[in-house]
Amino acid sequence: MGVLFQVLIFSFLGSFFNVIWRILFSCWILPGRAHMKLKKNGFRGPTPNFPLGNHGEINRIRREATVSSSSSSSSSSSSSSSSSSSGSSKISNDIHSSVFPYFSQWQKSHGKVFIYWLGTEPFLYIADPDFLKEMASGVMGKSWGKPRVFKHDREPMFGNGLVMAEGDEWVRHRHVITPAFSPANLKAMSSLMVESTTKMLDKWTALINSGNHEIDVEREITATAGEIIAKASFGISYENGSKVFEKLRAMQITLFKSNRYVGVPFSKLISPKKTIEAKNLGNEIDALLLSIIKAHKNSNDGRSQKDLLGLLLQVDRVNGMSGKMLTTRQLVDECKTFFFGGHETTALALSWTLLLLAMHPEWQNILREEIREVTGDKEIDFTKVAGLKKMGWVMNEVLRLYPPSPNVQRQAREDIRVNDLLIPNGTNMWIDVVAMHHDPKLWGEDANEFKPERFKDDLYGGCRHKMGFLPFGFGGRMCIGRNLTAMEYKIVLTLILSRFSFSVSPTYSHSPAILLSLRPGNGLQLILQPI
Numbered sequence: 001m002g003v004l005f006q007v008l009i010f011s012f013l014g015s016f017f018n019v020i021w022r023i024l025f026s027c028w029i030l031p032g033r034a035h036m037k038l039k040k041n042g043f044r045g046p047t048p049n050f051p052l053g054n055h056g057e058i059n060r061i062r063r064e065a066t067v068s069s070s071s072s073s074s075s076s077s078s079s080s081s082s083s084s085s086s087g088s089s090k091i092s093n094d095i096h097s098s099v100f101p102y103f104s105q106w107q108k109s110h111g112k113v114f115i116y117w118l119g120t121e122p123f124l125y126i127a128d129p130d131f132l133k134e135m136a137s138g139v140m141g142k143s144w145g146k147p148r149v150f151k152h153d154r155e156p157m158f159g160n161g162l163v164m165a166e167g168d169e170w171v172r173h174r175h176v177i178t179p180a181f182s183p184a185n186l187k188a189m190s191s192l193m194v195e196s197t198t199k200m201l202d203k204w205t206a207l208i209n210s211g212n213h214e215i216d217v218e219r220e221i222t223a224t225a226g227e228i229i230a231k232a233s234f235g236i237s238y239e240n241g242s243k244v245f246e247k248l249r250a251m252q253i254t255l256f257k258s259n260r261y262v263g264v265p266f267s268k269l270i271s272p273k274k275t276i277e278a279k280n281l282g283n284e285i286d287a288l289l290l291s292i293i294k295a296h297k298n299s300n301d302g303r304s305q306k307d308l309l310g311l312l313l314q315v316d317r318v319n320g321m322s323g324k325m326l327t328t329r330q331l332v333d334e335c336k337t338f339f340f341g342g343h344e345t346t347a348l349a350l351s352w353t354l355l356l357l358a359m360h361p362e363w364q365n366i367l368r369e370e371i372r373e374v375t376g377d378k379e380i381d382f383t384k385v386a387g388l389k390k391m392g393w394v395m396n397e398v399l400r401l402y403p404p405s406p407n408v409q410r411q412a413r414e415d416i417r418v419n420d421l422l423i424p425n426g427t428n429m430w431i432d433v434v435a436m437h438h439d440p441k442l443w444g445e446d447a448n449e450f451k452p453e454r455f456k457d458d459l460y461g462g463c464r465h466k467m468g469f470l471p472f473g474f475g476g477r478m479c480i481g482r483n484l485t486a487m488e489y490k491i492v493l494t495l496i497l498s499r500f501s502f503s504v505s506p507t508y509s510h511s512p513a514i515l516l517s518l519r520p521g522n523g524l525q526l527i528l529q530p531i
């Protein structure tokens with residue numbers, strides 16, 4: 001009995017110390033080694049503390065920025081402004097220091113490339129296109145990783161879909177999915193875009209007729225873009241799509257609304273309720289998508305083959321067992337990825353566009369004129385929207401000033417040499433798109449002004465560096481949905497401009513905020529007039 005007891009005690013202590021050693025190794029020794037290696041290579045940055053890294057300082061700077069912006073907005077009518085119309089006199093496009101106040105502050109002491117820490121995870125901050133170019137030039141798309149901390153955190157949203165897939169798995173998925181986004185397949189989706197947008201605009205007309213001219217266009221457009229992507233992805237009734245949509249939205253809020261301690265060991269234990277809530281929502285979404293996929297597989301309806309899921313299932317049928325097939329689990333993850341990555345970004349591009357056009361009514365007129373010239377005088381010919389060049393400039397300028405994806409992330413899966421510096425394997429990278437898009441050194445002194453004509457003769461808007469304009473990311477991992485977005489953007493905006501003129505409502509308060517995407521923090525209220 002005594003011997004058995006001793007054996008049990010020893011094996012318990014052995015396992016206990018083994019676990020402690022593993023925790024210490026991964027949370028303390030490995031990050032410590034990485035820190036030394038980065039320092040030896042000349043990377044500097046704000047001093048981290050164990051185990052929070054720079055979270056404490058991030059939260060402090062954020063709080064200070066909130067206090068100073070609320071006191072300046074209550075006292076000032078003199079804030080710097082690039083706006084020109086009434087109701088918008090306090091709106092400034094100079095947003096970097098308010099959406100990323102900590103990066104803006106650290107840039108002043110550490111430059112445009114530095115190391116900061118989220119918990120025990122090192123992040124290389126990059127807002128220098130030269131550095132980015134050097135870094136990206138020697139690495140193939142498939143050799144990049146996505147930060148494991150975010151993968152884990154966002155697993156309920158994207159699973160291992162294309163946004164998160166890596167290596168050969170990513171190559172295979174990209175190869176299978178790319179044809180679904182061909183111009184011919186996209187064209188087939190234009191009528192559903194017109195249908196959903198017209199429904200939204202009829203509702204706006206009814207609201208205006210009942211005396212309500214103020215509309216929160218962000219809420220409206222996000223719902224419509226959700227409907228469009230649900231139909232484009234699964235081709236199903238909006239009812240099922242809206243269930244997925246509501247649950248995804250709830251999950252996004254659960255995961256991103258509060259202060260989170262990304263990278264801090266065991267941080268999920270700080271808010272177990274949220275972790276469980278997100279997991280449950282994730283399971284419910286998966287179950288809904290599984291039923292949608294099953295219905296698709298059983299359907300012989302030609303219509304469903306034209307949506308993205310139908311097109312992916314067709315690849316399965318055509319390729320049979322040739323190894324290209326996506327498993328049902330992978331299809332679920334890709335559907336979540338399309339749905340999540342595809343509706344909010346496009347909706348935000350449109351919403352920020354309406355704000356900037358409301359501030360610049362002369363551009364509303366320029367675009368209306370172009371619509372008449374290109375798509376016809378009486379009936380709009382939607383097959384011609386691709387020819388709306390000036391609208392394309394406006395889209396690029398909006399994506400520059402208010403990029404819906406405000407950053408791009410990578411993780412090194414091997415040591416990477418940039419000039420005489422070495423980025424160690426495992427280092428995360430955080431590319432600050434907002435900073436580069438607003439940098440006067442890249443765009444000139446008018447960097448914060450809305451000037452769509454920058455894009456007239458130059459795809460990069462006259463930016464002094466091709467890696468300085470990254471609304472859709474870069475390299476082999478560039479956004480697969482950018483053509484779908486461009487088409488949806490032009491159709492929706494054409495329909496809105498053809499029926500309404502608009503100005504900024506006095507109730508609108510400009511507060512761009514990050515909730516994964518760059519969004520208006522307090523909705524986007526405009527005053528609409530039928531034309």
Ligand code: HEM
Pocket residue numbers: 162163164174337338339341342343345346349403404405407408409470471472473474475476477478479480481482484485
């Ligand atoms: C204004 C609209 C959009 C913006 C600003 C946007 C932005 C981005 C960005 C910045 C990336 C990351 C690229 C990188 O890591 O280098 C990306 C990737 C991706 N986007 Fe979009 N996106 C938009 C619309 C869409 C749409 C409509 C879809 C699909 C329906 C979509 C699906 C994806 C997918 C699947 C990826 C991962 C590509 C890969 O890693 O191979 N996006 N997007």
